[in-house]
Amino acid sequence: MQKIRVEDAVGSVLLHDLTQILPGESKGPRFKKGHIVREEDIPVLLSMGKENLYVWDRTEGLVHENEAAERLARAVTGPGLHLSEPSEGKITLTAEYSGLLYVAEEAVYDLNSLEYIVLATLHSHRPVEKGAKVAGTRVVPLMIEENILAEAERVAQSHNGPILEVKALRSWKVGVVTTGSEVYHGRIKDKFGPVVRAKIEGWGSTVIGQSFADDDIPMIQGRIREHLDKGAEMVLVTGGMSVDPDDVTPTAIRELGGELVTYGSPVLPGAMFLLAYLGDIPIMGLPGCVMYSKTTVFDLVAPRVLAGEHLTKRDIAKLGHGGLCLECKVCTYPHCPFGK
Known part of the structure; x- marks a missing residue:
């Protein structure tokens, strides 16, 4: 600890809060512990009666x-993040735009x-x-050894890619194929389409279009091709995802040439989910729970x-940890454990 004249304090670090009283207006800390004194602070400090610090x-x-907190924050920050000014040794990182947070755990x-x-x-993959x-980043002591901070920066730099990043969602053209003889023949009203849209x-x-198909493999495949011909970058196939013999959606997608990533997921609700790729185009088979959960x-x-x-299959497998929805009466997702 050192006592110095205010005029000589530029660049020095305060060891305690300094309170400013404005009669009839306010009373509170004007400068907090850890503040680095700047040239423009000198007149303010003198007006507060502080001649020595x-x-x-x-x-x-x-x-x-x-x-230290700022150096640590910059070392871990990737695209889509904004750094706050340091406050009491802490830097807060906020999203520059809406999207998904990615964290290298x-x-x-x-x-x-x-x-x-x-x-x-926050958890990775959180909207x-x-x-x-x-x-948020910070260090525990008021002053930290340079070699510890340098090691933290080295660890951050050794990672392949950003440690923290927000990825914006692209705008995709999506085609929807609703299967099932009951809907195709008009026996019941389609309830999948509005939910998915x-x-x-x-x-x-x-959603560039929704089409309907009977429980017929060639018809389902034809509907998928129609959406692709219209420029769909993703196709969602609803219904036909259970284990009943006449639920032929998985077979239709496989025989169309789709590379199956998974038929089934360790998520409840959603165990009968299907994900495949036809070239670079993702095709998802959506189970009935999407309609009502x-x-x-x-x-x-x-x-x-x-x-x-x-x-990948591994990505889907990882969803099992945190993949149980509690099905609360009032859904608060993503502010809940589901998918974490």
């Missing part, structure tokens, strides 16, 4: 908490295993709105595809 005696090899574990390093984030708080449009994409496997998978991911 107690500041940190700078020591070679030590980094102030504000600078192993890198987060590695960083937080270092002494005095703190990186707290976030523009301006949402997604992460609302979700797709809510994610910023467009507020949140399902569709809500976990589709946004990731719309963000540009090419999902």
Whole structure:
């Protein structure tokens, strides 16, 4: 600790809060502990009656908490994130635009295993709105050793790709094929289409058309081809996803040439979900739960595809951890454990 004249304090670090009293207006901390004194602060400090300050005696090899938090934040930040100004040794990261948050979990574990390093984030693949708080960085002591901070930066740089990133959802052209003889022959009203359309449009994409097919493999395949010919970049096939012998959607997609990623998912609701790729075009077979459950496997998978991911069997398998929806009376997804 060192006592110095205010005029000589530029660049020094305050060791305690300094309160400013404005009679009839306010009373509170004007400068907080850890603040680095700037040239423009000098007149304010003098007006507060501060002619001398107690500041940190700078020591070679030590980094102030504000600078350390900012360096750590910059080391982990990828596209789509905004860094706040440092406050009491903490930097807050917010989303620059709406999209999906991606977190390199192993890198987060590695960083937080270092002494005095703190990186707290939301779960990966969480939908976030523009301006949402997604992460925070800080260090534990007021001053941290340079070699510890440098090691944190090295760990961050050694990771392949950004540790934190927000990916915007692309606007896709989506075709919908509704299967089932009961709907095709007009015996019951289609309830799948409006639900799927609302979700797709809510994610910023467009349903370019919906067609209907009987439980007939060639007819289902023909409907899929029609959407592809019209420029569909994704095709959703609803119905026909159970284990009944006449539910032929999976067979139709396989025989069309689709590369099957999964038929079935470790998510409830959504166990009968299908994902395949016809070239680069994703085709999803949607189980009946999408029609009546507020949140399902569709809500976990589709946004990731719309963000540009090419999902694998392993990606689907990982959904089992956190893949049980509690089916609350009032759905609060994504502010809940589902999909985390």
